[in-house]
Amino acid sequence: MKAVLTGATRGLGEIAARELAARGYDLVLIVRDPSQVPALAGADVVAADLSDLDQVRAAAQTIRERHPEIDVLINNAGLHGFEARTTPAGLPEMVTVNYLAPWLLTRELLGTSLKRIVTVASEASRHHGTFTLPTALTDTASFTRRGSSAVYGRTKLLDIMFSNELARRTTATANALDPGFNTTGLGRELPGAAVLEKLLKTLHIGDPRRGAAGIVRLATDPALATVTGGYFSARTGKPITPVAPAGDATLERQLWETTEELIDRVRA
Numbered sequence: 001m002k003a004v005l006t007g008a009t010r011g012l013g014e015i016a017a018r019e020l021a022a023r024g025y026d027l028v029l030i031v032r033d034p035s036q037v038p039a040l041a042g043a044d045v046v047a048a049d050l051s052d053l054d055q056v057r058a059a060a061q062t063i064r065e066r067h068p069e070i071d072v073l074i075n076n077a078g079l080h081g082f083e084a085r086t087t088p089a090g091l092p093e094m095v096t097v098n099y100l101a102p103w104l105l106t107r108e109l110l111g112t113s114l115k116r117i118v119t120v121a122s123e124a125s126r127h128h129g130t131f132t133l134p135t136a137l138t139d140t141a142s143f144t145r146r147g148s149s150a151v152y153g154r155t156k157l158l159d160i161m162f163s164n165e166l167a168r169r170t171t172a173t174a175n176a177l178d179p180g181f182n183t184t185g186l187g188r189e190l191p192g193a194a195v196l197e198k199l200l201k202t203l204h205i206g207d208p209r210r211g212a213a214g215i216v217r218l219a220t221d222p223a224l225a226t227v228t229g230g231y232f233s234a235r236t237g238k239p240i241t242p243v244a245p246a247g248d249a250t251l252e253r254q255l256w257e258t259t260e261e262l263i264d265r266v267r268a
Helices: 011-022 053-066 093-109 123-127 148-169 193-202 208-220 249-267
Strands: 002-006 026-031 044-047 072-075 116-120 173-178 230-233
Touching (some): 002 093, 044 053, 053 093, 072 208, 093 116, 093 148, 093 249, 116 148, 116 208, 123 148, 148 173, 148 249, 208 230
Parallel strands (some): 002 072, 072 116, 173 230
16 A cells, blocks of 8 residues: 655654554655655655645656555645745745645646545634635735734635545545644744743643544545545544535535636646
């Protein structure tokens, strides 16, 4: 069995990668900095900065050439930026890393006999603010640290909607996950974040092993082999009803089509 995983250098991704390796999975790890990859025997490391869609395309091509048969794709990498930044293509960085990159990677790997696709979303999606298309994908307006939460939440809403529509478009199962609160360094841009992370770990608050277990469950549990179009809690293992407009099939299809048009236009 073979699994492709993004964001495996730390936090949930690293723990999930180690658990999958322990279960006998061959791993393909997409990372920005190969020097930070944990020591995992036999893992194939593919370098790509997910804020650059050209690098995402190149990574997908490399993977297709090296690994024509892939069983599992885990879109785990995420970013919570506390100030607005744009990518080389002029797109909002947080939207690109959290949504456009996994969307593109998934589309490019759909022809590799995928059986399961897991996308790490978040209940932060419930605080997504306003939602309109195509603005949700292209808005590069500045925001404050407090305002960043709505932007981050919107990217996770996009992930849920993408996963739902993906379930309608592929024979692979496609499910999203709320990993819960995890001490993973996601907010490392905040002043004092390292000290706070150390304190939370000392107090055993936000243990990332629970979130990682949720990822591994969706990727491997035989009981979920035919379950698709779901959004699950890592804490309870049960399905969650996502916040609107997730679940609106018409708008999810529109989001897919808008995303595809945007990504292909950026390439042109």
